[in-house]
Amino acid sequence: MRKKLTFTIPDIAQFKEALLQWGQQFEEMAWLDSNAHQNTYSSFDSVLAVDALTAIETDTQNAFEDLKIYQSNTKDWLFGYLSYDLKNDIEALTSTNFDGLHFPSLYFFQPKKIITIHKNRVTFNYLNMVDDEIENDLKDISEGNYLQSQQKQSKNIGIKLRIFKDEYFRQVEKMLEHIHRGDIYEANFCQEFYAENVGIDPQKTYQKLNSISRPPFATFLKLNDKYLLCASPERYLKKEANKIISQPIKGTAKRSVDLEEDRLLVTNLENDIKERAENVMIVDLVRNDLSKSALKGTVTVEELCKVYTFDQVHQMISTITATVPDNKNPVELIKETFPMGSMTGAPKVSAMKIIEELEASKRGLYSGAVGYFTPENDFDFNVVIRSILYNYTRKYLSFSVGSAITAKSVPEKEYDECLLKAKAMRQVLED
Known part of the structure; x- marks a missing residue:
């Protein structure tokens, strides 16, 4: 059982920053922030979940079944992640590429404390065993009574590429050969940037990254010694009652400080035949995934190839919805659509096999x-x-970072798109 108390906070921006810092004291912490983006399917503005009562951590074997049992048994809020490599639990696939991060394939925890923000209203949602701490926690957050982050940042973080430019071109050409043979229509090809023996202050690095991008699906995840600093603009899947919503992104254009040029970049993206073709192919894949559980005739494309503007880039986004039976298990819905089509390709299984063959790094949580x-x-x-x-x-x-490879892809342009997507991360780390 949980207890809820709601308070009105006059300076919500300051409270959010203090809340993020206060959460660092816990071994398990999930911070999700919409950065004030609002659309038809928005929920709260921000949420912090901390301090695990229970948790599940597993490799890929039987991961979805284990999660299904855990979620059914707790019947409570759960926060966590699904790594891309859970594809191996769904299909006869493997992940044998280099892995420098060593994150578990799946991790969820049941938090004792959840704090949600909606406009200037803050709701404390605590398990009964800790509900007597609400007022003290509010006081500590508001007055800054917590330890400030002390982690040291390396002075020079040298970013390396797992594959170099020439190798990238060779691998994309191999992918194009698969496309021209008809093995696949499209695949998302990704490359890793990395640094070894470095120290960062995860919280401060996240705040810098978020301030550059201010995306609708920003996340700071701390699970013991493992961190995710995420500035994602993309929703994978949402369930509201018996409605499910997917909003894949395919199609990217840079921003310009010149307003007229920026508007022209939007128009060009809207009318770019290649980018629209990429988006439509993934929409078809998502429609097929959602139809596995959808009630007949309910899969709907609510928006097709609509361009949205973010601080760093313009993105082409489509919205697909469906109605599912009331008794459909939520973990099963995820399993039927995972991994998301925007990060795999079409046909999905063939694309994932080719991705594994041509990429140099295990994706892990990236594209999960x-x-x-x-x-x-x-x-x-x-x-x-x-x-x-x-x-x-x-x-x-x-x-x-990655980009969608189709029959019309030019390797040089795909490489430039990857560099554009990597810009914010490099800027934060090499400041």
Whole structure:
């Protein structure tokens, strides 16, 4: 059982910053922030979940079944992540590429303390065993009675590439050969940037990254010594009652400080045949995934190839929805659609096999999903892109970027798109 108390906070921006710092004291912490983006399917503005009562951590074998049992037994809020490599639990696939991060394949925890923000209203949602701490916690957060982050940042973080430019071109050409043979129509090809033996202050690094991008699905995740600093603009899948919503992104254009040029960049993206074709292919894949459980005739494309503007880039986003039976298990819904089509390709299984063959790094949490389940069996998960991953114990830091390869792809342009997507992470780390 949980107790809820709601308070009105006059300076919500200052409270949010203090809340993020206060949460650092816990071994398990999930911070999800919409950065004030509002759309039809928005929930709260921000939420902090800390201090695990129970948790599940597993590799890929039987991961979804284990999560299904855990979620059914707790019947409570759960926060955590699904790594891309859970594909191996769904299909006869493997992940044997290099892994410098060593994150578990799946991690969820049941928090004792949840604090949600909606406009200037803050709700403390605590398990009964700690509900007598609400007023003291509010006082500590408001007055700054907590330890400030003390982690040291390396002065010179040298970012390395797992594959160099020429190798990238060769691998993309191999992917194009698969496309021209008809093995696949499209695949998302990713490359890793990394640094070894480095120290960062995860909280401050996240705040810098978030201030540059201010995306709708920002996340700071701390699970013991492992951190995710995420500036994702993309929703993977949300469930509200018996409605599910997916909002894949395919299509990216840079921003310009010149307003007229910036508007022209939007128009060009809207009318770019290649970018629209990429988006439509993934929409078809998502429609097929959602139809596995959807009631007949309910899969709907609510928005097709709509361009949204963010601080760093313009993005082409589509919205697909469906109605599912009331008794459909939420973990099963995720399993039927995972990994998200925007990070795999079409056909999905063939694309994932080719991705594994041509990429140099294990994706792990990158291109997986972070989010939560509610006690009512609803959920909301982002796509882990535009993100920095950090293993504090190993002092290993990683971020990956990718682009969709289609028959019309030009390797040089795909490489430039990757550099554009990597810009914010490099800017934060090499400041």
